Amino acid sequence: MIEDIRIYQSYFSAVVIPLIVIAIPLYGMFKRVSVYESFVEGAKEGFKVGVMIIPYLVAIFVAINMFRASGAMTAMEDFLRPALTMIGFPPEVLPMAIMRPLTGGGSAGVVADLAQEHGMSSIITRMAATMFGSTETTFYILAVYFGAVNIKKTRHALPAGLIADVLAIFLSVYIVRLWFG
Amino acid sequence: MLNYIWAGLIIISVVFALWQDGTDFKDHRFRNGEALTVQIDGLPPGYADQLDPDPVDVTVKIDPTDYLSFFDPTGTQGLAGDSEESANVQAELQAFFSQPLPATLLTTAGGRELQLAVPDALPAPLDVIYDATKNDNDLLPTYMDGWIQNDAHPSQATASIKFGHTGFVNVKVVTETMFKQAGNAVTFAIGLMGVIALWMGLMKIAEDAGLIAVFVKIVRPVLGPLFPQIPKDHPALGLIAVNLAANMLALGNAATPLGIKAMESLQELNKEKDTATDSMVMLLAMNTASVQLLPPVTLIAIMGLAATELFIPIFLVTLVSLGVAITSAKLLGKMKTFKKTDPMRPNNPNAQKGGDA
Structure with a gap:
């Protein structure tokens, strides 16, 4: 059953994008749109957006990676560990919880490390992987999505995103524990 | 808030590194x-x-x-x-x-x-x-x-x-990281350009062909109440739906360009171009806590078969966190501090020309 899901999923991923890519121009031609002209017109934006997000990405990448490199992130983990352990949060997945909203690549690395150390089907790896799968790199999304349209004043976007992140991280621990007994 | 977090990260990094270096000197560690x-x-x-x-x-x-x-x-x-x-x-x-x-x-x-x-x-x-x-x-x-x-x-x-x-080992590492990541950000942004251009081109066709308008009609009943500031027939809602769908199906590298496209559409309605509207905050919150019908590709790459077992836990967690993201975006938006900075508020003195839909 699980094996079937995996196969269907890989088939699905393989065909869904090509299908979208042919469906859109096909529908466009059916509606008598000059598809090539429209495509190029729209694609021009890609370049603008790419340049536009640079300052925002520099700000976010620099701040977050300085924080990691200085060792302050590890110190923060040490600081939070006793309190979190008390409420049933395994200390091994703490690096994941802290890194997830900050960096996508870094948190993927944590999952890989834990999988290697504890095995794929250990509860620790499953918790970390569920955290990875169920939250997004909030700071990066914020920089890219708002950077692309030059939004500097983000208002309540970060608190809202972080509240959802924190909840998802705790929920991952408890749901995985329930689900896998 | 972002101002404080951003400055905090940088200041804490440097101070922490200096403090560690100071301890190394004091202990005569090397x-x-x-x-x-x-x-x-x-x-x-x-x-x-x-x-x-x-x-x-x-x-x-x-x-x-x-x-x-x-x-x-x-x-x-x-x-x-x-x-x-x-x-x-x-x-x-x-x-x-x-x-x-x-x-x-x-x-x-x-x-x-x-x-x-x-x-x-x-x-x-x-x-x-x-x-x-x-x-x-x-x-x-x-x-x-x-x-x-x-x-x-x-x-x-x-x-x-x-x-x-x-000596000053930690501070040196932090400084090096700072310069390296500044360069890294540029490389990263340039690497994104191609994919963004591709999806934006396709979406432009979809828009011109009226496909997005069809989408708007379908998703209006569900998404409409979450984005009350979007006028009835505006394409923004359709683009938001496409972005959320790409997220759910774990089409990671399509989701980002589509989200940007949706943001651009929302920016057309914005009366104060450097400030996020409630709709923008809502879209961002929904993206950071998006429902995953399929586990992300990266996770499958790392874990292989084991990732599929997490399919249901991930779905459940994202479902709840999506609910929380929507609720907190709505509730925070009602708070005084955030309400008074809403670009769409009536009689906004900073409203720019052309912001009106």
Whole structure:
């Protein structure tokens, strides 16, 4: 059953994008749109957006990676560990919880490390992987999505995103524990 | 809030690094200026009598006990001691120094210099000293402080060596990271351009063909109440739906360009172009906590088959966190501080021309 899901999923991923890519121009031609002209017109934006997000990405990448490199992130983990352990949060997945909203690549690395150390089907790896799968790199999304349209004043976007992140991280621990007994 | 977090990250990083470096100085952690005794072997015959000898290849043996008492004479740095941890450290040191290290012995204007070729996974704190002082050939330079030729075995000598001066290591790493990541951000953004262009081109076709308008009609009943600021037939809602769908199906590299496209559409309605509207915040919150029908591709790449078992837990977690993201975006938006900065508020004095839909 699980094996079937995996196969269907890989088939699905393989065909869904090509299908979208042919469906859109096909529908466009059916509606008598000059598809090539429209495509190029729209694609021009890609370049603008790419340049536009640079300052925002520099700000976010620099701040977050300085924080990691200085060792302050590890110190923060040490600081939070006793309190979190008390409420049933395994200390091994703490690096994941802290890194997830900050960096996508870094948190993927944590999952890989834990999988290697504890095995794929250990509860620790499953918790970390569920955290990875169920939250997004909030700071990066914020920089890219708002950077692309030059939004500097983000208002309540970060608190809202972080509240959802924190909840998802705790929920991952408890749901995985329930689900896998 | 982002202002404080951003500045906080940078300030904490530098202060923390400086504090650690200060502690290293205070503890005299790298023994700057002090000499460690080592055994040198493999000297060519008559080496001691030469006035200006050529560089020679030798081997260097460091006694683990000497190493310990050199770097941690008081046993306060966790290296020496009776605990299980320090027993492990001592066993590792024994293993590491059981083999002599290859080295080059040369004579410079400043005296004899011994350049050690060291393997990876150096014991602390030599690893830090190595990173801070290694030369262009990735050798660890050390400077001769004393030299006793072994008369019985002319190929051997006892020497005391000093390591290169090591300090402000953490601050240097933080500074390097800062410059490296600034460059990295640019490379990353340029790498994204192609994919963004591709999806934006396709979406433009979909828009011109009226496909987005069809989408708007379908998703209006569900998404409409979440985005009350979007006028009835505006394409923004359709683009938001496409972005959320891409997220749910774990089409990671399509989701970002589509989200940007949706943001651009929302920006058309924005009356104050540098400030996020409630709709924008809602879209961002929904994206950071998006429902995953399929586990993300990265996770499958890391975990393979094991990732599929997490399919249902991930779905459940994202479902709840999506609910929370929507609720907190709505509730926070009602708070006084955020409400008074809403670009769409009536009589906004900063409203720009052309912001009206």
